[in-house]
Amino acid sequence: MISVRDLSVSFGRGAGATHAVRGVSFEVAEGESFGLVGESGSGKSTVLRVLAGLNRDWAGRAAVAGVDVASRDRRLPRIAQMVFQDPYASLHPRHTVDRALSEPLAIHGIGDAGARVERALADVGLGPAFRFRYPNQLSGGQRQRVAIARALMLEPRVLLLDEPTSALDVSVQAEILNLLKRLRAARGITLLLVSHNLAVVGHMCDRLAVMNRGLVVEEMDVATLRRAAPREAYTRQLLLASRGYDRAVAAAMVSFD
Ligand code: ADP
Ligand code: MG
Numbered sequence: 374m375i376s377v378r379d380l381s382v383s384f385g386r387g388a389g390a391t392h393a394v395r396g397v398s399f400e401v402a403e404g405e406s407f408g409l410v411g412e413s414g415s416g417k418s419t420v421l422r423v424l425a426g427l428n429r430d431w432a433g434r435a436a437v438a439g440v441d442v443a444s445r446d447r448r449l450p451r452i453a454q455m456v457f458q459d460p461y462a463s464l465h466p467r468h469t470v471d472r473a474l475s476e477p478l479a480i481h482g483i484g485d486a487g488a489r490v491e492r493a494l495a496d497v498g499l500g501p502a503f504r505f506r507y508p509n510q511l512s513g514g515q516r517q518r519v520a521i522a523r524a525l526m527l528e529p530r531v532l533l534l535d536e537p538t539s540a541l542d543v544s545v546q547a548e549i550l551n552l553l554k555r556l557r558a559a560r561g562i563t564l565l566l567v568s569h570n571l572a573v574v575g576h577m578c579d580r581l582a583v584m585n586r587g588l589v590v591e592e593m594d595v596a597t598l599r600r601a602a603p604r605e606a607y608t609r610q611l612l613l614a615s616r617g618y619d620r621a622v623a624a625a626m627v628s629f630d
């Protein structure tokens with residue numbers, strides 16, 4: 374469902390250039406949940422932005438559902454949608470929830486907006502009363518639910534999730550992660566989840582790739598992660614940094630295994 378081959382992305386030119394992604398390759402099967410982890414600045418968001426079509430300046434190959442991302446094919450937004458880290462920045466402050474959710478439908482010429490908006494709100498656990506609210510009338514968790522609902526409006530096959538809970542309180546994080554698990558189970562959506570936190574990925578994903586300084590340094594399944602047996606010292610260090618968090622979130626997570 375997702376194929377990334379030898380992807381490279383640089384910002385700027387010459388001696389001052391940042392080589393954010395340096396020859397990254399990975400594959401994600403249909404219905405799989407794949408994690409991309411690594412500390413801040415390792416290039417995770419850049420990979421996601423390429424897949425979402427938000428970065429045009431890259432080398433290598435990237436495809437979703439067999440459609441080359443470089444083609445800028447009109448079907449791409451209906452295949453893969455991105456959810457951003459900061460739900461405070463990702464919703465327009467002067468647009469109602471109704472407008473935020475209707476917009477993708479209008480752009481793609483899909484009718485029956487009202488019913489679809491109400492259904493989408495229900496799917497993310499928000500009642501119809503939320504439809505005409507503004508972002509400043511919502512909590513952080515509610516905003517992220519709206520952002521997820523918006524990403525689902527075109528019924529994509531892939532969700533690209535960029536640290537979707539790291540701006541939220543720990544209790545709210547687990548709610549959003551549970552919601553994403555439920556959506557995946559109900560719809561068979563393929564998830565590509567970026568996180569700097571291995572505990573979150575351990576709860577959400579089947580496999581993961583570890584990035585460091587623009588490179589994938591290790592790829593493994595979650596069983597290996599749970600045995601705390603990653604090969605690379607860098608990964609073990611990330612695991613240690615995620616431990617305290619692990620207990621707090623694990624207590625609140627629903628298991629769909
Ligand atoms: P991560 O998501 O893993 O924290 P990013 O993909 O955001 O990492 O960033 C990787 C590197 O690319 C960082 O050094 C960052 O500063 C740089 N970078 C990302 N986006 C831009 C941009 N638009 N312009 C210049 N540098 C950028
Ligand atoms: Mg990032």
